[in-house]
Amino acid sequence: MTAGRLPDSFFDAMYDGSPDPWGFQTRWYEQRKLALTLAMLPQSRYTSAFEPGCSLGIVTAALSRRCDHVIATDVSTAALETAATRLSGCSNVELRRWALGESWPDQQFDLIVLSEICYYLDGALLRHAMMATQRALEPGGTLLAVHWRHPVREYPITGDEAHAVIAAVPGLSRLARYRDEDVVLEAYQKVPPEARSVAAADGLVP
Numbered sequence: 570m571t572a573g574r575l576p577d578s579f580f581d582a583m584y585d586g587s588p589d590p591w592g593f594q595t596r597w598y599e600q601r602k603l604a605l606t607l608a609m610l611p612q613s614r615y616t617s618a619f620e621p622g623c624s625l626g627i628v629t630a631a632l633s634r635r636c637d638h639v640i641a642t643d644v645s646t647a648a649l650e651t652a653a654t655r656l657s658g659c660s661n662v663e664l665r666r667w668a669l670g671e672s673w674p675d676q677q678f679d680l681i682v683l684s685e686i687c688y689y690l691d692g693a694l695l696r697h698a699m700m701a702t703q704r705a706l707e708p709g710g711t712l713l714a715v716h717w718r719h720p721v722r723e724y725p726i727t728g729d730e731a732h733a734v735i736a737a738v739p740g741l742s743r744l745a746r747y748r749d750e751d752v753v754l755e756a757y758q759k760v761p762p763e764a765r766s767v768a769a770a771d772g773l774v775p
Contacts, residue, residue, distance in 0.1 A: 573694030574670050575723065577644045584647035591685075593627050602752055606684065606715050607631055609756045611744050611767050615680040619705065621669045622686035626652030626662075633659040636680060642667035670694050673701045679710040687716060687731035688724040695731060699738045706759040712741060715754045728753055 583590040593599045606628065615636040623629045623641035625648060632639050633656070641656075642665045643649050649664055656662045667674075669683070670690050681702055687695055706712060714735050716728030726734075732753055736743065741757040742764035748754070758764040768774045 572670075573725075574668065574690045575725070577668070579723065580643075580645040580648070584645050588647075588651065589625060591624070593625055598751070599627075602715065603628060603631060605747060605752075605754055606682075606713065607635075609713055609715075609745055609747065609754050610635065610680070611711060611756055611758070611770070612680075615711070617676070617678045618680040618682065619674070619678040620682045620684070621667065622684065622689075623652055623664070624648050624685075626655040626664075628682065628684055629662060630656060630659065632680075632682065633662050637661060639663070640665060640674065640678075644668045670698045673705050677705055677707045677710075679707045680713070681706060681710070682713045682715075683735075684713075684715040685717060687714065687735070688721070688726050688728055691725040692730065692734060695726070695734050696737075699735055703738050703740050703759065708759055709762050710759045711744075712757040712759070713754070714757075715752065718748070718751055718753055 618632050618636040618639045620629055620632060620639060620641040623643050629639060629641040629652060639662045641662060649666060653664055669686055690698060714732060716731055718728045720727050732755060740759055742760045743755055743757050744764055745756040
């Protein structure tokens with residue numbers, strides 16, 4: 570552990586062992602999870618998105634088609650280099666080296682995506698990071714969290730424990746949740762304004 574989170578060397582070792590250590594490009598599980606991730610977004614379009622832990626840029630590429638601007642970060646140089654190649658044609662994407670738990674960029678976003686990253690922090694640091702996450706969201710903005718539910722020996726906490734921390738953050742209202750044996754996805758809105766369902770926001774119901 571490094572100051573409450575997995576050290577950068579953990580991820581360097583993962584990418585040294587394989588260019589795609591989690592099988593993002595090959596596993597049906599990952600393809601399905603990406604489809605679920607995009608389906609969970611309550612708005613069709615966003616102005617400014619932030620994606621910590623972007624890895625190879627696969628989710629980033631999908632977000633770039635629904636957002637005017639995306640800032641994506643990772644702690645692994647190898648991952649960022651692969652992401653840069655994948656996203657070379659995406660002029661609306663900016664890549665940075667940054668870790669969740671560090672000082673946030675001095676700007677706000679209407680979408681923040683925390684996908685497979687929160688359990689790299691221990692509970693105390695994650696609670697601190699989630700308060701900063703909430704402050705970085707614009708009023709009415711979306712927070713989307715996606716995490717593996719099975720325990721991993723090296724991770725400080727589980728995906729379920731990470732989502733319990735997120736659920737306790739004041740000023741966030743949960744809009745949607747999907748959970749199966751393997752993965753949990755939750756979409757939150759920063760309130761106020763009052764949270765409304767997708768159908769209500771689309772004028773289909775009062």
